[in-house]
Amino acid sequence: MIQKSIFPVASVAAALLAAAAGTPAAAVGEAPTDPQIAHIAYTAGVIDIAAARQALAKSKNATVRGFAQEMVRDHEAVNVAALDLVKKLKVTPADNPTSAALTKQAKADERRLAALNGRAFDRAYLANEAAYHKAVNGALDKTLIPSSDNAELKSLLQTGLKLFREHQAHAEHLAAELK
Amino acid sequence: MRAALLLPIAALLLAGPVAAAPRTHVVVIDQMRFGPVPQGVRAGDTIRWINRDIFRHTATARNGSFSIDLAPRAQGRTVVAKAGKIPFYCKYHPGMTAVLGVAK
Numbered sequence: 001m002i003q004k005s006i007f008p009v010a011s012v013a014a015a016l017l018a019a020a021a022g023t024p025a026a027a028v029g030e031a032p033t034d035p036q037i038a039h040i041a042y043t044a045g046v047i048d049i050a051a052a053r054q055a056l057a058k059s060k061n062a063t064v065r066g067f068a069q070e071m072v073r074d075h076e077a078v079n080v081a082a083l084d085l086v087k088k089l090k091v092t093p094a095d096n097p098t099s100a101a102l103t104k105q106a107k108a109d110e111r112r113l114a115a116l117n118g119r120a121f122d123r124a125y126l127a128n129e130a131a132y133h134k135a136v137n138g139a140l141d142k143t144l145i146p147s148s149d150n151a152e153l154k155s156l157l158q159t160g161l162k163l164f165r166e167h168q169a170h171a172e173h174l175a176a177e178l179k
Numbered sequence: 180m181r182a183a184l185l186l187p188i189a190a191l192l193l194a195g196p197v198a199a200a201p202r203t204h205v206v207v208i209d210q211m212r213f214g215p216v217p218q219g220v221r222a223g224d225t226i227r228w229i230n231r232d233i234f235r236h237t238a239t240a241r242n243g244s245f246s247i248d249l250a251p252r253a254q255g256r257t258v259v260a261k262a263g264k265i266p267f268y269c270k271y272h273p274g275m276t277a278v279l280g281v282a283k
Binding site: 070073074077078080081159162163165166169170173 | 210211212233234235251271272273274275
């Protein structure tokens, strides 16, 4: 179970670190642009909402369902704020290899989780949530926030990081409880 | 006649200081944190909770003495009935915790 969950985490981390290095699309050392950062952050939210909807469709555990509902509510709130902001700033989020890699990895995770049921699903979902938030938080902290130019975008990402750190801790706590 | 009028007033004065009227205190929730918790809260006082976040939160006493669910950017009130040190948290974000001290 743990072995399985580490692999996708490494992939997510690799995808996000590629953004840090500006590879493979841009030259090495080139930081992501604000339109790319907005796209990555929004995509990361969409992915977590989709994972939560899968959990709400599959899990019968009240605690897991409560957590999934929290993920839908919180990530939708951040993404609504993100859409409002890009509209206000007249920025068009730019698709990029990091967003594409995240989406590809998320689809693989979704398939893997779809094959599980009951307690095995609950455990895998929570483990994935803890690992996914950890990877996203690392990217926000090390790359996306330092690289963002616009003050309002930076501020929203910082708020997002506080929220997602709480999500990570919550997921880790619930995952430990379920063992 | 005059004595009859004064008597109730004297009785009031002799009864000693009247208990302080309940007060309202404010706790602001912002950036995934409970702001500074007010000092000098007494049983019977009201807490006005102001949620400045874009996220839904609760302020829930671990001893069950109060719980309020706050929509994003909403506010609400709870009355603190009991004295004591009351730890509270957000049910949705359990990492958000604080302690409210309530005097009798």
